[in-house]
Amino acid sequence: MTEKRKKLGFIGGGQMGEALIKGVLAAGLYRSAELVVAEPSEPRRQLLADRYDVPVCQQSGPLWAGCDVLVLAVKPQVMGTVLAQAGPLAGERRQLLISIAAGVSTAFIEEALAPRSVPVVRVMPNTPALVLAGASALCPGRAAGEEDLKLAEGIFAAVGKTVILPETAMDAVTGLSGSGPAYVFTFLESLIDAGVKVGLSREVAAVLARQTIAGSLQLVEESRQSPAELRAMVTSPGGTTIAGLHALERGAFRALIMDAVEAATRRSRELGSN
Ligand SMILES: NC(=O)c1ccc[n+]([C@@H]2O[C@H](COP(=O)([O-])OP(=O)(O)OC[C@H]3O[C@@H](n4cnc5c(N)ncnc54)[C@H](OP(=O)(O)O)[C@@H]3O)[C@@H](O)[C@H]2O)c1
Structure with a gap:
């Protein structure tokens, strides 16, 4: 399996999740069968399956067990629940977590999964990503390496322009390109x-x-x-x-x-x- 062919899971198939699915498929980074989306809402699951032919499921458990890269595309207030649902499955295999939740630090995610050491990349995209014209800033967490960052950057480059910055710049990014x-x-x-x-x-x-x-x-x-x-x-x-x-x-x-x-x-x- 080449790097770009790693199985990519989305926890949350809302607006941003859908934009990313659309982008990676349009860019040819992944095929539909290499993606999987966990989404609680039945109408959203149906829509994503119909529109993009992607496998969907209701619970995130299978994604923690079977994906090499996981995009956490849920609202910030449910991030704690989602990480708690990961339970012992998170970190069982080497897995890159990419979070787009506004205001949720890489340290929050790392601590929720401790003592397992999980590479995390945090991203702040913006709504023009919905039409593949977004501006996204990425920053690595403590355990994320160059390869992790490159992989995450490839995904967001499929929905617009990217920059890599230290996490301390994320609030400024939110103030400028996020808002x-x-x-x-x-x-x-x-x-x-x-x-x-x-x-x-x-x-x-x-x-x-x-x-x-x-x-x-x-x-x-x-x-x-x-x-x-x-x-x-x-x-x-x-x-x-x-x-x-x-x-x-x-x-x-x-x-x-x-x-x-x-x-x-x-x-x-x-x-x-x-
Ligand atoms: N939209 C933007 O412009 C933008 C920009 C930058 C960052 N972000 C970040 O992107 C994230 C997603 O935003 P969005 O606009 O895509 O929100 P959204 O449309 O509400 O999508 C979130 C989706 O996650 C689902 N969900 C809730 N709990 C879940 C769980 N436990 N497991 C799996 N899925 C679950 C929600 O389903 P239900 O509706 O059924 O709860 C919903 O479909 C947010 O954290 C936001 O801060 C968004």
Whole structure:
């Protein structure tokens, strides 16, 4: 069995679990029969089996017994129960655990399974992973080695971009890319409302605002110029754009964004310490 052909189990087949299943299948990293999903909800099991042809089961026991890599894709508040359910099965074989639960530290998982030493990789993905355009940060726990990290990175690379960081950076990642899509959606909504304010229909404003955000990002990616350079390019002396930018600066737009990321980072730290 080559490394990429290790049996991959998902404990939790919700939104994120499904995104990862879709990604690893689309990328050809795994075949359906090499995956298995433990999911308590019967309609979710049915949907995953129908949509992706993956084996499903109600309890996680068979996954702890039979998988080389396990993705823990449950809500943070049920993580303790899930690890307790692992019982003596966890750590019986060498098994990599990948947790995506927000705010759950690698130490929490390691301690729940002690004295067995289990490699853990913690990941903070974001919702665009649902359309294979996510941003994920990964960090290794105490027993995870280079190979474990590489394997986990391959899975998240199938649903977007990845970075590897120390665990101390995970709250900042949550504040920036974890919560980030909500900031962008709010900006998009604001642009649409602004279009309506200056007399455009909501439909037209929505088309223009969405394409403006998507197109601007594409320009950043393809031109390889910095956002500051691209902004200067469209800001002619005494023109319309500098008038708009002046209003943004007067409203402390940048400071507000920094405050938002800082507040979310702080909240992530608070939740994690509970
Ligand atoms: N969605 C995001 O943007 C995002 C971003 C970063 C991190 N995360 C993290 O990803 C994790 C999953 O989030 P999600 O959005 O995918 O949540 P979700 O849609 O609620 O999925 C969690 C799934 O786990 C199932 N489950 C509950 N207890 C279980 C058990 N003992 N064994 C197996 N499965 C069990 C749930 O079933 P029931 O509904 O029947 O309880 C549910 O289908 C969370 O920890 C979250 O912090 C999510």
